[in-house]
């Protein structure tokens with residue numbers, strides 16, 4: 001299994017990051033082995049009837065990286081590129097993210113290899129329901145709590161909640177987070193990841209002595225995270241000058257109205273054809289001058305080919321794993337880019353998911369203001385801890401963030417000991 005996982009380039013990247021940080025922390029071989037490898041890797045087949053009447057089998061995964069610190073927590077992804085190794089990498093990153101933020105969860109991630117853009121609502125519902133049914137023995141508010149990730153949303157969470165609750169015989173809101181507010185979802189969860197990204201990006205601008213009212217930003221990905229990051233940065237006074245999605249990219253140095261672009265995407269299905277900006281090659285967009293660059297889509301988009309050409313001052317990693325190991329090495333040699341690493345930058349989502357889970361367990365509902373105030377406090381604290389730790393130990397921000405998360409997990413592993 002180790003060799004199989006390491007053949008996947010995304011898992012390889014997560015493993016390299018782990019090994020580098022474990023070396024810095026001088027982890028013993030015992031703890032290192034127990035921290036590095038996932039506890040459970042589940043693969044299920046999901047047969048559904050397509051609208052055409054044909055039966056098609058999809059494959060779905062859930063990787064539970066670690067259960068020592070609490071239930072597993074992490075999103076569910078629907079995307080054509082989903083592979084077990086990628087899901088295992090995302091689960092490992094979730095693990096360090098939860099620990100860095102001080103959340104009582106282990107990391108997990110799920111995925112189904114499918115193209116949700118080509119599926120009808122009914123097909124998506126059937127696939128989600130069958131995936132959830134297959135996962136029933138392994139999920140629950142005390143074992144594994146899923147949430148939206150790429151290609152999934154609050155409707156998908158509502159179907160999952162329905163399957164789990166129907167099986168239990170009563171409503172179990174704490175089995176998923178990121179669900180609709182009227183199904184005991186949390187105020188603020190939909191915008192949380194993007195809000196957190198924008199909040200930290202402006203803190204990073206301040207560190208770089210750039211006033212955010214004068215700053216510009218470019219965003220790759222205009223889904224849940226990209227849209228809310230753009231909208232929140234715009235509210236903070238940042239000018240959004242470029243946005244891309246799976247259909248293409250648009251650029252306007254004078255600024256793009258985020259809500260107007262959102263309306264265009266809702267109508268046409270993508271950013272392409274938005275007349276208030278010029279179209280641009282999506283790869284070129286990444287290397288246009290800007291103050292904040294926000295990759296908010298896929299893994300491995302900042303590579304050895306473009307890392308040396310980036311013209312941003314802050315790289316805010318909203319996506320999970322957007323920067324390859326080779327690109328990291330290039331960025332570390334550049335002292336002109338302030339990097340906010342993924343497990344810190346996009347932690348707003350899982351932090352509000354934690355709030356949602358707590359509200360569900362207590363049968364309580366907090367206001368949006370309460371949620372966002374608590375979120376900002378936790379994001380600011382984590383940001384300051386990472387930057388201070390990096391400065392004290394002369395570490396890149398990524399290694400500092402990972403070290404704080406991995407150290408937490410390693411301590412718990414040591415304290416709990418090894419079952420003979």
Ligand SMILES: NC(=O)C1=CN([C@@H]2O[C@H](COP(=O)(O)OP(=O)(O)OC[C@H]3O[C@@H](n4cnc5c(N)ncnc54)[C@H](O)[C@@H]3O)[C@@H](O)[C@H]2O)C=CC1
Pocket residue numbers: 075148149150151152193220221222223224225226244245246247282296297298299318319320346347349350
């Ligand atoms: N949804 C959440 O709360 C969280 C998401 N993330 C990460 O943020 C990233 C985005 O997730 P969501 O916004 O939830 O997904 P989403 O499915 O809502 O949106 C994804 C966006 O990426 C775009 N995209 C896909 N391929 C692209 C390409 N090759 N070039 C440019 N754009 C492309 C899509 O068109 C879409 O606009 C993922 O890496 C995810 O793991 C991280 C933390 C929490």
Ligand SMILES: O=C(O)CCC(=O)C(=O)O
Pocket residue numbers: 073074075076094097145146147148149177178320346347349350351353
């Ligand atoms: O909200 C959650 O539980 C997980 C969000 C997620 O998948 C992520 O942070 O990558």
